[in-house]
Amino acid sequence: MSFNSLQDILKKASNTIPVKISIAVAEDKNVLEAIKSATNSNIISPILVGDSEKIKKILSDIKFKVNDNAIINICDSQLAVEKSVELVAERKASILMKGLVSTGELLKAVLNDKFDLKKPGLLSHLAIFESSYYHKLFGVTDAAMNIAPTLSEKVHLINNSVSIFNKLGVSVPKVAVLGPVETVNEKMGATIHAAIISSMNRRGQIKNCIVDGPLALDNAISKEAAEHKKISGEVAGNADILLAPDINSGNILYKSLNFLGGAKSAAIIVGAKVPIVLTSRSDDEKSKLMSIALAKIISE
Amino acid sequence: MSFNSLQDILKKASNTIPVKISIAVAEDKNVLEAIKSATNSNIISPILVGDSEKIKKILSDIKFKVNDNAIINICDSQLAVEKSVELVAERKASILMKGLVSTGELLKAVLNDKFDLKKPGLLSHLAIFESSYYHKLFGVTDAAMNIAPTLSEKVHLINNSVSIFNKLGVSVPKVAVLGPVETVNEKMGATIHAAIISSMNRRGQIKNCIVDGPLALDNAISKEAAEHKKISGEVAGNADILLAPDINSGNILYKSLNFLGGAKSAAIIVGAKVPIVLTSRSDDEKSKLMSIALAKIISE
Numbered sequence: 001m002s003f004n005s006l007q008d009i010l011k012k013a014s015n016t017i018p019v020k021i022s023i024a025v026a027e028d029k030n031v032l033e034a035i036k037s038a039t040n041s042n043i044i045s046p047i048l049v050g051d052s053e054k055i056k057k058i059l060s061d062i063k064f065k066v067n068d069n070a071i072i073n074i075c076d077s078q079l080a081v082e083k084s085v086e087l088v089a090e091r092k093a094s095i096l097m098k099g100l101v102s103t104g105e106l107l108k109a110v111l112n113d114k115f116d117l118k119k120p121g122l123l124s125h126l127a128i129f130e131s132s133y134y135h136k137l138f139g140v141t142d143a144a145m146n147i148a149p150t151l152s153e154k155v156h157l158i159n160n161s162v163s164i165f166n167k168l169g170v171s172v173p174k175v176a177v178l179g180p181v182e183t184v185n186e187k188m189g190a191t192i193h194a195a196i197i198s199s200m201n202r203r204g205q206i207k208n209c210i211v212d213g214p215l216a217l218d219n220a221i222s223k224e225a226a227e228h229k230k231i232s233g234e235v236a237g238n239a240d241i242l243l244a245p246d247i248n249s250g251n252i253l254y255k256s257l258n259f260l261g262g263a264k265s266a267a268i269i270v271g272a273k274v275p276i277v278l279t280s281r282s283d284d285e286k287s288k289l290m291s292i293a294l295a296k297i298i299s300e
Numbered sequence: 301m302s303f304n305s306l307q308d309i310l311k312k313a314s315n316t317i318p319v320k321i322s323i324a325v326a327e328d329k330n331v332l333e334a335i336k337s338a339t340n341s342n343i344i345s346p347i348l349v350g351d352s353e354k355i356k357k358i359l360s361d362i363k364f365k366v367n368d369n370a371i372i373n374i375c376d377s378q379l380a381v382e383k384s385v386e387l388v389a390e391r392k393a394s395i396l397m398k399g400l401v402s403t404g405e406l407l408k409a410v411l412n413d414k415f416d417l418k419k420p421g422l423l424s425h426l427a428i429f430e431s432s433y434y435h436k437l438f439g440v441t442d443a444a445m446n447i448a449p450t451l452s453e454k455v456h457l458i459n460n461s462v463s464i465f466n467k468l469g470v471s472v473p474k475v476a477v478l479g480p481v482e483t484v485n486e487k488m489g490a491t492i493h494a495a496i497i498s499s500m501n502r503r504g505q506i507k508n509c510i511v512d513g514p515l516a517l518d519n520a521i522s523k524e525a526a527e528h529k530k531i532s533g534e535v536a537g538n539a540d541i542l543l544a545p546d547i548n549s550g551n552i553l554y555k556s557l558n559f560l561g562g563a564k565s566a567a568i569i570v571g572a573k574v575p576i577v578l579t580s581r582s583d584d585e586k587s588k589l590m591s592i593a594l595a596k597i598i599s600e
Contacts (some may be wrong), residue, residue: 188447253553260431281529
C-alpha cells in the first residue's frame, strides 16, 4: 500500500485542493463537528443542505463559520436528501455525507435511477483499519450494510473493496474470505461460500485480487497461526481485505477492533459513483475525520 | 468477580492442592508442554493416557519427568480416549484434556451414556478474556462448538456460562446477547433471538443472571457507546458474558481479541460434569496454562 497508516491518508488528503462534500440534512451537531475538523484540515469544502436556521445555530455553537452560499436551505428532510444527492449527481460535489437522516432514506435517494449514481453491483460498507498488531492497513467488509450476503453478493463486496484498495495503491490486494475454521465444513455455510469464491478467483471470475478461503481470522492475519495449521499461499498471514461471513460477524469484528483492540479506522460506503460517508454517533472524532479523508482520496 | 485478572485465577489455582487431569491420547508435544507448565505451577497432577513409548519420547525431549504410574499405556487411540474419559467418570481425575485426537472423537466419548458425564443441556465453549480496554474479566460464548445455536440452545449457552461465572464469584452475571445492531430487525435473526431471550429472562425463564439484548458489541462493553444510543439498563457497558449470534461471529470475536486486540484468554468446554480443556495448536503457552488453571478453579 502506498499508505502505511491512516495518518498518511489524512496527510495526503490535507495536501490537495479541498473537494466539495454534500451533506444531507446537515443539522446534526456531531456531523458538523466532523465537517469543521475536515474543513480546518484543508480536506473538504462543505455544502450544507438542510434547515438553515438549525444549521446556523449549531455552527454558532461549535464556532464554525461557513459562507452563506455553502448552506442550501431546505427544511423538508426528504427534499434536502434529494438535493444533496443531486449535487453529487451533477458533479457539484465529490463526496456525499449523511446528516440527520436515516441511512435507509439516504441510500434510497442514491439508488434512485434518476440520479444515475449507481454502479453495477451493490452498495457495501468498507472499513480500513490500522492496528498495532498487524503490519499494514487492512479492510473489513461488510460491517453495516449487507445482512446475509449471497455468494454473488459476496463477489460484489470483494469487487467493491478491491476497487478501493486499487485507489489506495494496492494493485492486487489479497482477500481472505473468513470462516470460523480453515477447512470446508458442509454445516458451515461461510466455509462453503469461501471455498467457492476462492475457486472463482482461480478461474478468473473475480479479478485484480488474490482470494483465499476459508481462513479463520487468525490464519488470515498471522503467518505464525497459518503455519501452525500448515496453511500456505499468499493470503494467509498477509491479507489486505477481510470478507466477513455476514453482518453479525462483520459488525462484531469492526467493533471489537475499535472498542476492544485499540485500532483506528475509517469507513465508507462503496459501490456508488461517489464515496458516501456515514459516520455513527458512537464513532470517535478521529475516526470521522479519517473517513472523510479516505472518501477524498477515493474520490480523486 | 472475585477474580480481577487471569493472573488471579492462575494464582489461586497454584495455591491449592494439585488436581488430577486426565489427558486423552497424550502423545502431543504441544499438550505435554502445557501439562509440564501446569504441573510445575502446582496446578495439576497428570494422568497421561496413550502410547507410552511416544509419550516418554516427548517427555524426554521437553525435559519433563512424571512417575511411571502417571502413564497409562494404550496405543489404540479410541481405547485411550475411552480410558481417559472413564477416569473422570470414576472421579479418578477432575479435569479432562484433549491430546492428539479430534475434538469430535473426544466429545463423542464424553457424551456416551455409559459414562454419565453429561449434564442436562448441551456442551459449549466458553472463553474468559482479560483486555486492557475493559474494566473486568468477561466471557465469550460460543467461539468453537455450536455452529448455529437455536433459541433454546442459546439459553443453554447462557446457563452454562452463568454456572461458570457463579463459580468465579459472580453471583448474578450480566449477559449481553449480541447482534449487529441494538434494535430488533426482523431481517436479522440475531436480534430476534436476543429480544426473545431478554424477555425470557425478565419472565424468570433464564435464572441467576440479567440478560439484555440485542446489544451491538460496543453497547455491551462501552457505557459511552451505550449512552450515545440512549441504551440504559444494567448490562449495557458492563456485560460479564457476551453471547455471540453464532460460531462465525463468536470465533471472529475470540480471534480478534486474541490476535488483534492484545487480550489474554482462557477457554474451556462447559456442560459436562467435569471441565474439558481443548487447547489449539495456535494458542500461546500462557493461554494453555490459563485454560488449565481455569478448569481447576471450576472443578472445585
